[in-house]
Amino acid sequence: MHRRPCSSCPVRRDIAAKCARIAEKAVxxxxxxxxxxxxxxxxRRAGPSALLTLxxxxxxxxxxxxxxxxxxxEQCLGHDFCDxxxxxxxxxxxxxxxxxxxxxxxxxxxxxxxxxxxxxxxxIEARQVKDSAGGEQLVWVHALDARNDLASLLIPFRLATxxxxxxxxxxxxxxxxxxxxxxxxxxxALFPDSTAPLSRVISAVHPDDREAxxxxxxxxxxxxxxxxxxxxxxxxxxWHQLAAQTRRLQLGYGGPERIFGVVRDDTKQEKRKQKxxxxxxxxxxxxxxxxxxxxxxxxxxxxxxLQQVVLTRLAATFGASGALLALVDDSRLGCAxxxxxxxxxxxxxxxxxLGHPSPLPEAIRTGRPQFxxxxxxxxxxxxxxxxxxxxxxGSDYAFSITPLSETGDQPLGAWVMTYHRGYQxxxxxxxxxxxxxxxxxxxxxxxxxxxxxxxxxxALQQTMLPTLPEHLPGLEVAARYRPSRxxxxxxxxxxxxxxxxxxxxxxxxxxxxxxxxxxxxxxxQVRLSMRAIAAQEPDPGIVLTRTNELLTxxxxxxxxSCTMLCLESRDGQVTGTSxxxxxxxxxxxxxxxxxxxxxxxxxxxxxxxxxxxxxxFTLDEDSALVMVTDGVVEGPGLTLDAGLxxxxxxxxxxxxxGLNAEETADRILDAAIAVDHLDxxxxxxxxxx
Numbered sequence: 001m002h003r004r005p006c007s008s009c010p011v012r013r014d015i016a017a018k019c020a021r022i023a024e025k026a027v028x029x030x031x032x033x034x035x036x037x038x039x040x041x042x043x044r045r046a047g048p049s050a051l052l053t054l055x056x057x058x059x060x061x062x063x064x065x066x067x068x069x070x071x072x073x074e075q076c077l078g079h080d081f082c083d084x085x086x087x088x089x090x091x092x093x094x095x096x097x098x099x100x101x102x103x104x105x106x107x108x109x110x111x112x113x114x115x116x117x118x119x120x121x122x123x124i125e126a127r128q129v130k131d132s133a134g135g136e137q138l139v140w141v142h143a144l145d146a147r148n149d150l151a152s153l154l155i156p157f158r159l160a161t162x163x164x165x166x167x168x169x170x171x172x173x174x175x176x177x178x179x180x181x182x183x184x185x186x187x188x189a190l191f192p193d194s195t196a197p198l199s200r201v202i203s204a205v206h207p208d209d210r211e212a213x214x215x216x217x218x219x220x221x222x223x224x225x226x227x228x229x230x231x232x233x234x235x236x237x238x239w240h241q242l243a244a245q246t247r248r249l250q251l252g253y254g255g256p257e258r259i260f261g262v263v264r265d266d267t268k269q270e271k272r273k274q275k276x277x278x279x280x281x282x283x284x285x286x287x288x289x290x291x292x293x294x295x296x297x298x299x300x301x302x303x304x305x306l307q308q309v310v311l312t313r314l315a316a317t318f319g320a321s322g323a324l325l326a327l328v329d330d331s332r333l334g335c336a337x338x339x340x341x342x343x344x345x346x347x348x349x350x351x352x353x354l355g356h357p358s359p360l361p362e363a364i365r366t367g368r369p370q371f372x373x374x375x376x377x378x379x380x381x382x383x384x385x386x387x388x389x390x391x392x393x394g395s396d397y398a399f400s401i402t403p404l405s406e407t408g409d410q411p412l413g414a415w416v417m418t419y420h421r422g423y424q425x426x427x428x429x430x431x432x433x434x435x436x437x438x439x440x441x442x443x444x445x446x447x448x449x450x451x452x453x454x455x456x457x458x459a460l461q462q463t464m465l466p467t468l469p470e471h472l473p474g475l476e477v478a479a480r481y482r483p484s485r486x487x488x489x490x491x492x493x494x495x496x497x498x499x500x501x502x503x504x505x506x507x508x509x510x511x512x513x514x515x516x517x518x519x520x521x522x523x524x525q526v527r528l529s530m531r532a533i534a535a536q537e538p539d540p541g542i543v544l545t546r547t548n549e550l551l552t553x554x555x556x557x558x559x560x561s562c563t564m565l566c567l568e569s570r571d572g573q574v575t576g577t578s579x580x581x582x583x584x585x586x587x588x589x590x591x592x593x594x595x596x597x598x599x600x601x602x603x604x605x606x607x608x609x610x611x612x613x614x615x616x617f618t619l620d621e622d623s624a625l626v627m628v629t630d631g632v633v634e635g636p637g638l639t640l641d642a643g644l645x646x647x648x649x650x651x652x653x654x655x656x657x658g659l660n661a662e663e664t665a666d667r668i669l670d671a672a673i674a675v676d677h678l679d680x681x682x683x684x685x686x687x688x689x
Contacts, residue, residue, distance in 0.1 A: 052097065110122055118257060121153060121252065145252065154181060168260070171259040176198045178196055179195045224247050227264075293317055322341035364403050496530070500566070509627040509628065565627070579604045587623060594648075624685055
């Protein structure tokens with residue numbers, strides 16, 4: 001009989017030949033009708049043994065095979081051999097029977113359950129034999145005794161791990177020794193010694209991973225463990241990032257128990273992962289930098305703030321070595337640089353005319369970006385333009401110029417970034433540069449427009465603030481005004497002080513609703529109306545009554561609060577009234593203060609027919625009256641009562657310290673600014689000397 005050994009498992013030929021000779025002499029008998037012939041000899045072996053039909057149906061088996069299959073012998077007879085194995089072993093068992101059915105001999109490694117639950121890996125041979133009774137061809141399946149040739153049992157494991165690009169090792173606990181069995185050449189090359197004491201292997205494991213590796217060996221399961229990552233120091237190329245799995249197996253019936261492990265080298269994969277993570281982190285950081293850059297441009301409130309935003313963020317955002325910002329002022333360039341470029345290095349660009357034949361003015365004039373890779377390209381294109389030497393980059397470098405406005409728009413300026421020689425920004429970078437430069441241009445236009453509006457508002461404000469009377473006998477008068485930080489920076493707060501025809505001093509302070517030009521115009525109407533009425537009717541109550549009548553007939557949506565005092569400088573007699581305004585403060589020389597609520601009525605311009613009442617009182621010598629708007633005494637987290645108490649305390653301390661009206665007004669204003677209120681701030685201090 002011709003015998004063909006298994007091509008995938010080089011088992012010793014003499015064992016296969018011996019099994020074949022036994023099969024040729026055997027005579028089969030059915031398990032239901034035992035006969036004493038050669039078939040009994042085939043099933044009388046110590047290891048698992050069975051007889052099957054050529055299509056794999058069980059005809060007979062011994063007790064060891066029944067134990068291996070985990071069921072009584074009578075439940076195995078008549079069933080397909082492959083169906084008696086766990087699903088995970090069907091394919092291997094089926095290939096074994098199929099190979100034996102088409103040839104004389106086949107071999108596979110199958111795992112049987114062993115004592116204590118540790119699987120037994122056996123080298124199973126399947127070969128054809130003839131039934132001596134009926135002449136039928138059968139397949140004899142039995143476990144070979146591989147105890148004297150464990151290497152043949154391990155060959156399939158080595159082939160499988162090599163195919164999976166893994167390495168294979170075996171650990172003998174009783175000898176405390178690791179044996180490297182090979183596998184993928186790349187992994188096997190990490191372990192040049194085929195056998196090594198465990199202590200030597202552990203010494204190459206990173207100290208932080210050693211205890212976990214020992215635990216992996218001590219508690220190796222019968223099924224595959226989870227992957228454990230460890231760092232391993234090789235002899236030639238340093239640390240490698242490995243991953244290992246273990247399981248426990250018995251090698252053949254009656255054979256030794258060993259712990260097997262597979263190892264995977266993740267070093268390249270880990271480096272790729274780290275590189276990808278670093279790239280992702282860098283991209284996220286850049287996205288955040290760009291978002292912060294854009295946000296900072298949007299909220300920049302002045303050209304100085306805009307310059308600061310650009311010069312602190314631009315180079316870092318695009319990986320440049322330095323940055324320069326050039327803004328157009330009266331057809332000339334005003335330049336500023338960051339820490340990467342010294343101003344002395346580009347001094348020739350500062351004050352350069354917009355019509356100069358060099359790249360920076362040209363980019364600003366035309367609205368077209370310029371990218372210059374080196375000094376040679378610059379000289380070729382702009383032979384008369386300056387090419388400064390930079391400390392960081394020397395006399396040859398690359399730079400990009402991105403204008404802040406497009407072609408056809410009014411030239412605003414441009415920013416410049418420097419790089420090492422030959423650098424060329426990608427298309428995405430150029431697009432992003434252009435987007436941010438356009439945003440900077442929009443911010444600059446907004447800032448300059450706002451500045452023009454502020455200058456207009458400031459001029460309007462200056463024309464509307466009154467001039468206080470000078471050299472009042474026995475009195476000091478000081479006023480302060482601070483516009484709000486919203487809108488046009490001008491609002492409806494006002495103060496006034498003037499001498500009436502009878503020699504008394506009229507003092508006013510008020511607040512018109514709103515913070516815009518209309519509010520300022522309405523404030524002017526109220527103040528001028530009160531002056532005109534006071535020239536005819538000096539009583540404060542009458543002045544407010546008639547002013548209210550005038551405003552209610554104007555059909556305006558605005559209203560105003562106001563306090564008016566009439567002060568006799570000779571004896572300090574005061575007559576006062578209020579139209580829904582903040583109470584009056586009285587500060588005394590002894591450091592005390594009073595909050596005086598004046599009689600009167602509602603705000604001006606809302607309810608017609610109101611008569612405003614007034615009240616007389618006396619201002620003592622070395623005392624001061626403080627008239628304020630709500631911006632002085634209210635703010636975030638500060639109530640009106642608390643604000644009045646705070647301002648009164650500051651004023652009283654100033655009077656107690658002997659400060660004059662101007663110095664007292666400064667102290668109160670400083671305290672009001674600290675409240676951080678967004679409203680207008682106006683105050684009037686009258687001190688009787």
